[in-house]
Amino acid sequence: MARFIPLSIPNFEGNEKKYVEDALAQGWVSTGGAYITQLEKQLAGYLHVPKAAACQSGTAGLHLSLIECGVTPGDLVIVPALTFIAAVNPVRYQFAEPVFMDCDDSLCIDPEKLRRFCENECEQKQGELIHKASGRPVKAIIVVHVFGNLADMEQIMEIAAKFHLKVIEDATEALGSRYTEGPYAGKFAGTIGDFGAYSFNGNKIITTGGGGAVTAREEETVAHMQYLSTQAKDDPLFYIHDEVGYNYRMTNLQAALGAAQLEELDTFIARKHSNYELYQKLFADFPAGKLLGFRQGTWSNQWFYSLELKMDRLTCTLKELIASIQNDGVQTRAVWGLIHEQRPYRQYVAYEIERAPYYSACILNIPCSTQLTKEDISYAAKIIKGCIISRMM
Ligand SMILES: *Cc1c(COP(=O)(O)O)cnc(C)c1O
Numbered sequence: 236m237a238r239f240i241p242l243s244i245p246n247f248e249g250n251e252k253k254y255v256e257d258a259l260a261q262g263w264v265s266t267g268g269a270y271i272t273q274l275e276k277q278l279a280g281y282l283h284v285p286k287a288a289a290c291q292s293g294t295a296g297l298h299l300s301l302i303e304c305g306v307t308p309g310d311l312v313i314v315p316a317l318t319f320i321a322a323v324n325p326v327r328y329q330f331a332e333p334v335f336m337d338c339d340d341s342l343c344i345d346p347e348k349l350r351r352f353c354e355n356e357c358e359q360k361q362g363e364l365i366h367k368a369s370g371r372p373v374k375a376i377i378v379v380h381v382f383g384n385l386a387d388m389e390q391i392m393e394i395a396a397k398f399h400l401k402v403i404e405d406a407t408e409a410l411g412s413r414y415t416e417g418p419y420a421g422k423f424a425g426t427i428g429d430f431g432a433y434s435f436n437g438n439k440i441i442t443t444g445g446g447g448a449v450t451a452r453e454e455e456t457v458a459h460m461q462y463l464s465t466q467a468k469d470d471p472l473f474y475i476h477d478e479v480g481y482n483y484r485m486t487n488l489q490a491a492l493g494a495a496q497l498e499e500l501d502t503f504i505a506r507k508h509s510n511y512e513l514y515q516k517l518f519a520d521f522p523a524g525k526l527l528g529f530r531q532g533t534w535s536n537q538w539f540y541s542l543e544l545k546m547d548r549l550t551c552t553l554k555e556l557i558a559s560i561q562n563d564g565v566q567t568r569a570v571w572g573l574i575h576e577q578r579p580y581r582q583y584v585a586y587e588i589e590r591a592p593y594y595s596a597c598i599l600n601i602p603c604s605t606q607l608t609k610e611d612i613s614y615a616a617k618i619i620k621g622c623i624i625s626r627m628m
Pocket residue numbers: 291292293294295318319321322379405407408433434435436445446447
């Protein structure tokens with residue numbers, strides 16, 4: 236069979252089978268069971284936070300965060316234009332409206348534009364930030380640490396404090412990324428803002444099949460999110476419910492997988508780093524593009540690698556290029572279609588979106604699974620370079 240290198244596949248070389256079989260043997264497969272609390276403790280310990288709540292998905296964690304922020308119908312929430320749509324959809328679950336913000340060269344939200352939007356397009360009234368054109372309050376900002384690269388949290392937190400915005404970190408792609416310098420040195424992605432959401436979907440750095448987690452500044456807030464995630468059950472015997480709840484709690488089977496995966500997180504990150512270094516060597520002096528780096532003063536999980544292509548030097552579209560690379564046995568992909576251009580989101584405010592369309596049109600994500608060998612990486616780079624060079628002017 237011809238060789239095939241996938242983009243990103245899960246890695247189960249630890250205790251996954253053992254823990255999942257144990258959960259099965261115990262009969263605890265659903266939203267109760269010891270692995271759920273074990274995973275929550277393990278994760279909180281890893282992140283140096285008092286408490287974390289395990290959920291059904293990263294999307295559920297983001298939704299719970301918006302609820303805790305008090306985001307209600309008609310409110311505005313600032314979100315990136317360049318991201319996976321799951322970062323934005325929960326805003327609409329609350330019948331709030333997104334305001335789309337551009338990225339900078341880190342692919343994360345541009346803090347300069349964020350500041351300008353708050354200063355020029357909004358005004359402060361009785362401790363609230365009001366968007367002048369619509370008269371609606373801006374309640375929160377969702378910051379995505381794109382591909383594991385930390386956003387500029389120093390500036391973002393300062394702006395958020397000045398304009399009374401809650402900060403929800405979408406750390407779904409950035410589990411394990413942290414600052415090593417500056418005021419947030421030692422702080423992990425998802426533990427700097429008011430809320431942090433993580434995802435354990437199949438392609439993320441660790442997986443529970445599907446699943447996620449959420450943390451918050453206050454331990455009681457996390458406890459309340461756990462309560463909401465289990466149908467807001469106040470009395471388990473007599474089924475008394477004081478609030479509208481959700482079925483957002485992780486299952487014990489997922490958590491068993493997660494507990495094993497979390498044990499391997501540091502190994503996975505080390506491999507992401509060595510694979511990235513090798514790609515960097517292989518793409519040094521490549522005439523048609525370069526690998527994007529990760530923010531200075533941080534230690535990224537380096538979840539995904541991005542090749543910034545010089546599209547004006549190519550004779551084909553990105554779509555054609557991806558198809559030809561795939562045809563040669565290597566899977567790559569483009570970043571996301573911009574969210575403010577998607578059908579459900581075209582009617583909302585998009586503020587000075589200029590960099591996002593550029594990156595959306597020229598980034599190629601290349602294979603990054605943790606089980607790739609040096610030989611696999613060299614092979615993938617050779618195929619990718621060959622395909623690109625044969626399509627250069
Ligand atoms: C994966 C992802 C999510 C959603 O996580 P799920 O666990 O799939 O719900 C949200 N935002 C971003 C940026 C993601 O990459």
